Amino acid sequence: MPAEQQPSTMRELLRSLDVFSGDLPEFHPEAAPDTPQELFTAWLTEAVAANVREPHAMTLSTVGKDGTPTARVLLLKDVGAGGWSFASHAASPKGRDLAAAPTAALTFYWPQQARQVRLCGTVAPESEERSAQDFLARSLGSRAEALVGMQSRPLDDPKSVLAATEESLARLKREPDLVAEEWTLYTLSPNSVEFWQGDKQRKHIRLAYLRADDGWTTQLLWP
């Protein structure tokens, strides 16, 4: 873009940005499968095939004891009949939020496809055994970092991170089966899962799965 056409203000810069460009996939809600797990699996598989960067990254939104909402990005660990799983420290702010108010939202966005998936539901910790399995499947470096267990606490001296991680690494070399006590696999069991397919002409297609007594009902939503 020639210099004279460069946006000069933040507002202009934001207005100049393109959205939903390129070829977007079609979405036919009338042919959607019976469960949100099946449709999610199909969409995630397509995002992987399209080389979306970290397609398994999602925003986890929680609510604190005082009602303040907050959100952060986590990696999805599994999807099954029970729900969508993620792992973290039980003593972290998100772990404390979930202990106080075990409801949360998960949001995925796959830009190449202009697709968003939103889930809301209840969150429960998995068994110690399943959390331990998740921990032991992590790389040595990730286990060492998790073993430090100070996530989100104030850091006075950056050198302390290196020292604490080296200490954890040495411990893990002595005790390779060691599992960080606070490491927890959580599963969100959704009450609703909404699939949103963006469209350049803004004729977005939205399909919500709503939990019913014997499975799921579906509902189209206005864009």
Ligand SMILES: Cc1cc2nc3c(=O)[nH]c(=O)nc-3n(C[C@H](O)[C@H](O)[C@H](O)COP(=O)(O)O)c2cc1C
């Ligand atoms: C792509 C990406 C993946 C992440 N995955 C995780 C994860 O799986 N578990 C985790 O505890 N933090 C993960 N984080 C870091 C979190 O976003 C967050 O900074 C950290 O968990 C502290 O959150 P809290 O203070 O709200 O508890 C990830 C960050 C990014 C950007």
